[in-house]
Amino acid sequence: MNYIGISAGFHDAGISVISDNGNILFAGHSERYSKKKHDPDLCEGIIKDALSYATYNYELHYYEKPWLKAFRQFRAGQPMISLSAKKIIGPELCDLLGDKPITTHSHHKSHAAAGFQTSPFDHATVVIIDAIGELDCISIWDACYDKNGTAHYTKLWSKKYPNSIGLFYSAMTQRVGLKPNEEEYILMGMAAYGKPKHANRMVSHYLENLFDLDFRHNLHIGLEPNNFLQQAEDMDIASSAQLVCETLIEKVMHKAFRLGSSKNLVYGGGVALNCLANRLLGKYFNNIWIMPNPGDAGNSLGAAALGYGRKINWTDAFLGHDIKGPYPVDKIIKELKKNKMVGVANGRAEFGPRALGNRSLLADPRGPEIKDKVNEIKRRQKFRPFAPIILEEHVDNYFDMPAGFSNSRYMQVIARCRHPDFFPAIVHHDNTSRVQTVAKDGSGIRQLLEAWYEKTGCPMLLNTSLNIRGEPMVNDRMDADRFEKLYNLKVIS
Ligand SMILES: [Fe+2]
Numbered sequence: 001m002n003y004i005g006i007s008a009g010f011h012d013a014g015i016s017v018i019s020d021n022g023n024i025l026f027a028g029h030s031e032r033y034s035k036k037k038h039d040p041d042l043c044e045g046i047i048k049d050a051l052s053y054a055t056y057n058y059e060l061h062y063y064e065k066p067w068l069k070a071f072r073q074f075r076a077g078q079p080m081i082s083l084s085a086k087k088i089i090g091p092e093l094c095d096l097l098g099d100k101p102i103t104t105h106s107h108h109k110s111h112a113a114a115g116f117q118t119s120p121f122d123h124a125t126v127v128i129i130d131a132i133g134e135l136d137c138i139s140i141w142d143a144c145y146d147k148n149g150t151a152h153y154t155k156l157w158s159k160k161y162p163n164s165i166g167l168f169y170s171a172m173t174q175r176v177g178l179k180p181n182e183e184e185y186i187l188m189g190m191a192a193y194g195k196p197k198h199a200n201r202m203v204s205h206y207l208e209n210l211f212d213l214d215f216r217h218n219l220h221i222g223l224e225p226n227n228f229l230q231q232a233e234d235m236d237i238a239s240s241a242q243l244v245c246e247t248l249i250e251k252v253m254h255k256a257f258r259l260g261s262s263k264n265l266v267y268g269g270g271v272a273l274n275c276l277a278n279r280l281l282g283k284y285f286n287n288i289w290i291m292p293n294p295g296d297a298g299n300s301l302g303a304a305a306l307g308y309g310r311k312i313n314w315t316d317a318f319l320g321h322d323i324k325g326p327y328p329v330d331k332i333i334k335e336l337k338k339n340k341m342v343g344v345a346n347g348r349a350e351f352g353p354r355a356l357g358n359r360s361l362l363a364d365p366r367g368p369e370i371k372d373k374v375n376e377i378k379r380r381q382k383f384r385p386f387a388p389i390i391l392e393e394h395v396d397n398y399f400d401m402p403a404g405f406s407n408s409r410y411m412q413v414i415a416r417c418r419h420p421d422f423f424p425a426i427v428h429h430d431n432t433s434r435v436q437t438v439a440k441d442g443s444g445i446r447q448l449l450e451a452w453y454e455k456t457g458c459p460m461l462l463n464t465s466l467n468i469r470g471e472p473m474v475n476d477r478m479d480a481d482r483f484e485k486l487y488n489l490k491v492i493s
Contacts, residue, residue: 002058004050004097005304007110009066009081009088011038011181012297015050016304016351017058022313026053027351028320029297032475038182039472042089047096049321060100061307062089063299064107068134072161076220105306107133107299108269109141112153114302115266116143118314119289125260126153127252130269130295131166131181132220138165138213140256143266149310156259162218165248166271168206171219172241176234180222188276189384191242192430194235199243201228213248246277250284257284264288265404268302270295273353275434278413282404292317292410293352301351316443317410318358320349321475327444328492329451332362335490336452336461340364341374343466343491345480347444349473354411355465356436357389357445359473361489363425363462370462371425377487379469385433387411388426390460391449392437398423398460399435407437426462436463466491 002025005016013030026049031037033045062085070080082088085102105113111128126141133139139158145151170180173187205228208214217224229237249271256265265285272278272294281288291298305312327346335342341363350356361377363370365388374386390398392407399415401408408415415435420427427433438446453459466474466483474480477493484491 002054002056003061003304003307004054004058005061005063005300005302005307006042006085006089006102007063007296007299007303008042009040010296011040012295013040013042014297014300015042015046016301017050017054018304018308018312019055022308022310024301024312024314024319025055026050026319027293027301028349029351029472031472032320032349035471037470037472042093044093044096047093051097059307060097060102061303062102062104063110063296063303065104065134068106072132072135076161076218103307105303108136108139108158109153110299110302110306111268111294112139112141112143112266112302113151113305114298115268115289115291115294116153117151117305117308117310117312118291118301119264119266121262121264121266121287121289123262124264124266124289125256125262125285126266126268127256128269129165129249129252129271131164131170132161135160137161137163137167138252140252140259142260142262145311151309151311157255159213162220163213163215164219165213165245165252166269167219168215168248169241169245169271171222172237174222175229176237185273186381186384187238188242188274189381189428190235190238191276192239192428193383194233194237194239196240196243197236198229198232198240202240202244203247210247211251213251242276245271245274246280249277250280253281253284268294268298275411275413279402282402285404288404290410290412292350292354292356295353298352316441317351317356318348318443319351322348323477323480323493325493327447329444329448331492332448333451333455335492336362336364337455339490340370341489343480343483343489345466345474345477345491345493349475352410355463355473356410357438357443357448357463359466359475361464361466364458365423365426365460365462366458368424374425374462374464377489378464383429385428386426386462386464387434387436388423388460389436389438389445389449389463391453392439394459395435395437399433401435407439408435409437409439411436426460
């Protein structure tokens with residue numbers, strides 16, 4: 001039996017396939033096939049690709065309980081989406097999936113399973129923080145395996161809609177003119193440029209009870225008209241929102257530390273993508289696991305994991321569409337030496353929002369001019385730095401990793417750069433970097449970094465996602481060719 005997990009109907013639809021011995025056969029994002037960023041719906045392309053990996057008969061598992069979500073929408077006076085997963089996915093796509101019954105799981109439990117069952121732990125305290133599940137917006141769980149290896153989840157505490165850290169951060173994202181539910185990472189990047197001068201007022205105005213995370217307002221509908229931030233500078237709003245968000249996350253982590261019986265933390269939900277706030281987790285937990293796709297797209301894996309029910313054999317995040325062929329190490333090095341930057345589209349696409357080396361634009365991180373050069377292609381806000389990708393055994397020579405993190409294989413956390421003057425392109429305004437470390441795992445990107453280090457003495461590269469502006473990350477060879485033509489930058493497969 002195979003287990004197919006589906007997340008669809010809100011944002012970032014995805015599919016995952018797990019085999020009967022716990023291997024992840026496929027995990028991908030619909031947007032990479034439909035070319036619609038954050039596509040909430042599945043499409044034919046991803047279903048066909050996923051099914052090509054399903055080796056046996058399969059069960060279908062959906063990442064939330066539609067009727068529970070519809071109940072919340074009805075209560076909040078919103079239009080209800082649907083009471084059934086089949087209707088959300090659509091009849092034609094359900095036919096493609098074999099018109100089977102679909103088992104539904106709770107949204108936060110799917111997040112918990114995506115994290116715990118991929119983690120190295122046999123027992124963990126699980127914290128889920130997102131915008132909204134069906135009703136839960138924050139939850140704390142105890143997760144363990146019994147003697148037969150079956151995963152068990154006990155909910156220890158939860159906070160229900162509209163008391164939501166994610167909705168607070170999304171409302172602030174919208175307030176500075178960015179897209180809520182999509183561009184929270186830009187608000188996080190802006191935080192370093194402002195002063196948190198509105199943080200105290202945000203807390204007193206929006207929170208009834210800081211310790212118990214009771215909100216006064218339903219921020220699902222954005223900030224109230226004529227709110228007190230009318231005249232505030234965007235960068236100060238970002239800085240204040242980040243500080244409030246971190247304060248609230250710390251309240252949750254402190255609760256989890258007290259309630260949980262394990263000092264291993266599994267952290268999931270969209271808020272776990274806030275890598276700036278994640279530097280604080282080590283204050284409460286010794287060992288930390290954040291799955292590379294902790295948001296709703298990653299919940300397809302959580303639903304499949306709940307169907308499978310046991311520990312998953314986690315190896316890496318390269319789980320999507322396959323561009324076959326050996327990783328082109330020599331060609332990439334040659335191009336980096338010649339032009340200082342190059343695109344790579346090889347192997348299986350990353351599961352999660354971050355390019356980790358298989359759909360990446362790579363560049364020599366040394367010197368002052370490379371940031372502008374890469375930005376000519378990416379054309380993103382100038383204040384945003386690019387990320388470094390580094391051989392894991394060298395990370396401590398270049399970065400001060402925060403407590404609880406000896407590595408950051410999926411860019412889950414920021415670290416202070418020890419030599420910001422040498423690497424201005426990968427360092428933020430506050431001298432931190434969103435580091436990706438690469439273990440001795442024999443992967444293509446590992447081989448490339450080793451070869452680059454041998455040739456230059458520099459163990460890192462600049463790494464940013466390979467995508468045409470406004471589009472999702474490159475998925476297949478055709479996308480890679482389009483990128484090459486449009487930007488006149490060599491993309492090597
Ligand atoms: Fe979620």
